[in-house]
Amino acid sequence: MLHIISTLTFYFTMPIIIVAFTIISIFIVFKWYSSTSNPKKNRPPSPLKLPIIGNLHQLGSNPHRSLQTITKKHGPLVLIQLGNVPALVASSAETACEILKTHDLIFASRPKLSITNTLTYGSKSIAFSPYGEYWRQVRSLAVLQLLSNKRVQSFRQVREQETQVMIDTIAKSCGSVIDLSELISSFTNNVICRVALGRTCGEPEFIDLLIRFTYLAGCFSIGDYIPWLSWVDRLSGLVARTKQAAQEFDEFLEGVLEEHISKKKMVDGDQNGSDKRQDLVDILLDLQTEKTTNFILHRDVIKAAIMDVFAAGTDTTSTAIEWAISELIRHPRVMKTLQREVREIANGKPMITEDDLEKMTYLQAVLKEAMRLHAPLPLLISRESTKDVKVMGYDISAGTQVFVNAWAIGRDPSRWVEPEKFHPERFLNNPIDYKGLNFEFIPFGVGRRGCPAIQFATPVYELAIANLVYKYDFALPEEVNGEELDMTEITGLTLRRKSPLLVVATPHFG
Template sequence: MSFTLQLFLVSSLPLILALLLLKSLYFPSKSDKNLPPSPPKLPLIGNLHQLGSSPHRALHAMAQTYGPLMLLRLGTVPVLVASSVDAARDIMKTHDIIFSNRPKLNIPSILCYGSKDIAFAQYGEYWRQVKSIAVLHLLTNKRVQSYRHVREDEMALMIEKIRDTHKSEVNLSELLISLTNNVVCRVALGRTYEGRKFKSLLERFLELLGCFSVGSYVPSLAWVDRLTGLERRADEIAKEFDEFFESVIDEHVSKKFVGVESQDLVDILLEVQRDNSTGFHIEKDVIKAIILDVFAAGTDTTFTNLEWAISELLRHPQAMKKLQQEAWEIGQGRPMITEDDLEKMAYLKAVLKETLRLHTPIPLLVPRESTQDVKLLGYDIPSGTQVIINAWAIARDPSKWEEPNEFRPERFLNSPIDYKGLHFEFIPFGGGRRGCPAIQFAMAINELVLANLVYKFHFTLVSEEDLDMSESIGLTVHKKRPILVSATSCS
């Protein structure tokens, strides 16, 4: 080899290496695997830059180009995005066991006792045991019905608060979150915790749970989460919640407080721990993690569904009128609509279903992870692939829903489609083994509250700006602007 050629190779080495790197990123070598389509990606961050401020909308738009199954690269993590009914069915039913694991995510792990809760725990014997405890001891139909008086008490208090405004401005969003928080507190902890500090703690917890952690997707850049203070904030909130739950458990053990409900969730979990009736030892951290799940899901998603439902009714006066007519016929002038009346309110149920369809509380659900290689709609999905199901996009699929962007509760009248995870065109609570186990608990609150609000009051928007339906993005999608109304008694 001549000296000139050697010199050329040495001087060109950096350029050659850069070209090889780019080739591997943009033109990967052919493999015998039939992988789903993938959009172009950038070095290191992959497709992260394409998610934007509304990931469910961005992924929906990308699916129009790349199809109902896309394979993205978020940092160093392969992520499968499913945006069709068939894909959702295969993931949550046909191959449910393979896709029942959860990926290890840094912030949920910090906040939820090392992911010892039900939502983020790894699939396996531990998860099966804690879910079984929740389903058999906390969320049975009998147990949910036993808290009926709590829901009706808090509903009556909310009606009085609205009446006391004497037609002046009412922040309905604030009242709704207060009601759901009080119901969950009484059911879970035995009494209310209404202080601003407690509500702030819950808000900060939910905000962080929806934050993007660089370290979860680019492990080599985990230091960024420390530099930005994300890990520090998560540690602080986890510590605050732990101290709060520690004091709650101490109160229950010693019964220091008065005015206790008959038996709350902490009582039940302590009883299961004491009797060891399941054969599975429940540590104190597990009790805290389960109660934390009840708070995060029970308060946030329930309040969100109510807020969007009322917003849509205010935007659609004909639907509001139809629901009020149903409520007045059922209530017949009585002080309140009770839970015994709700089964007869078909339009009420249709309004809440349509709200869940248009405004799926957790639009991308909670991520899953494949535990072995599997075929999905003809594509090869490698083990260890993170899976995102875009429930929001599926609920707006024009091939499954007529005029999918329109609020039309009538579509659910005389329809068998329900939200319990068996109809994959409508999965606001997920489905399969990892579906939400607290659907009945949440919907009992939603139905009672919405029925009584429209039964007791006429609402008028304070400003046309309050019709703004902009979203505030996090793990749960909230309405950005609160609902400000004046309320006039119907009687």
């Protein structure tokens, strides 16, 4: 009898469940489509999207390439849907100019993303904080106190010394295969550590932490775009890994601050003390005690500022150098031309110094061409519109995320002859630069949210590349032709080589 009752209950309730499920599904789809399409608005072209996820499935492992494919089909300004979030994609100099110059103020904010929010003390870093008074204060502090011309020049000796360390390390290889990627990464890490902290940080634990930090900062969190699926981030371990990295980095920075505070007390008590060797933490602690403005430098603000230096300075710098050397190895003619220039200017000196760099026009062209093809931040850092606005005649709603595809713009055939070809000569006698005036070439971004550290990063790039090609000739192991070098990319916070750059370095005598 019970069996009969349960069977009848099943057959009577199943249609109800099916009908209810169908109604709920139709309601969800209807709400989703009605929220993403408004016939009264003139929206940019959009690719077909799926319910719930929108165009998330089209991003792939290399979003800069996937978005380039979409914009090639639909136009240089495209509106896609990432779960619940509309996102505008700009892939031409004209659309970039509209967003980064014409409407720069409206697009000056950042979306609040869960991973970077956790890693940067509630988005207190310069790079990820939303637009507003706080951001204006911390950026002003960085530009005037940490990245001024005078301050950048004060660290010249650090850059030259660490370049010499890298060159000497290669010399010890005695013609064996070396991991140039690892050496370049160590070089940039040492420069940043000495500038920021006053010492190197070569401990394996710190290197591992920095790698995890930069990887996580570039990770995609599905909960940011489909909130009711945020459990996926917890289940995958992404949330736990992020919290763990944030905690470890905080402990490291707390130790750094205590070390500097103790040192400062000792120096203040010493009548012969000197501030000539101040690092960035010293400068920030001095500003904290001076209280010359209404802006209070809380402890988390100082830690977020130092974290910015590591996140923005190490990975992007080493990546840019690595891609440039990779392209030089693949193009022996360009390598020989550059070596001829640096060796003539150096004229037998033991090492190229920063005084020599301004004379090296071909070196500057090589670096620009490498960054045109391999923008360190291919989609820059996403922005968010704060108001409704018209862009290129299209209606863009407040709260829309914005991706400027600097990688695709650097390869736009309407702006560049043979855009896929590595040809540094295109930048000789050419006023195009990466300082924000030429929208066809924006590896550092443009406008209010453009990178404030260009003048700090540039001499690091140039000094490293100039001395590497000055002192050594490079070849691939086992006499593999340079043109066969694997150039596969891997995307995280930055656009990196997937495989390490393994080379044989032969000292140049001449």
